[in-house]
Amino acid sequence: MESLEKVQEQRYDTHEKSAKDMTVGEWLITMLILVIPIVNIVMLFIWGFGSPDPRRNYARASLIWMAICIVLMIIFYGAIFAFIFSMNTY
Numbered sequence: 001m002e003s004l005e006k007v008q009e010q011r012y013d014t015h016e017k018s019a020k021d022m023t024v025g026e027w028l029i030t031m032l033i034l035v036i037p038i039v040n041i042v043m044l045f046i047w048g049f050g051s052p053d054p055r056r057n058y059a060r061a062s063l064i065w066m067a068i069c070i071v072l073m074i075i076f077y078g079a080i081f082a083f084i085f086s087m088n089t090y
Contacts, residue, residue: 022054030055034062041066 022030034040044066048059 020054 033043044059044063046059047053047055048063053059
C-alpha cells in the first residue's frame, strides 16, 4: 500500500513541475502577441504543437475555432455568390 502511495506522489510531483501556472503578466504578453496579425497564427502553432507549454490546450482550441470559422465563411460566401450569379438574367 505504501508503494502505491509513493508512486502516486512521484507522479503528482512530476506533473507539478512540468505544468507551471502562468502569471497575469505572462498572460498579458500572450494576449499582446495574439493581437499581431500573422504572428498570432505562427505562435499558436508553436504553442500548440511545439514543446510542452501551459498554453498548449488554449492554442489548439483557438486553431480549431479558426478552422471552423474559415470553413463557415467559405460556405457563406459561396452561397452568396451562387445566389448572385443565379439571379443574373441576360
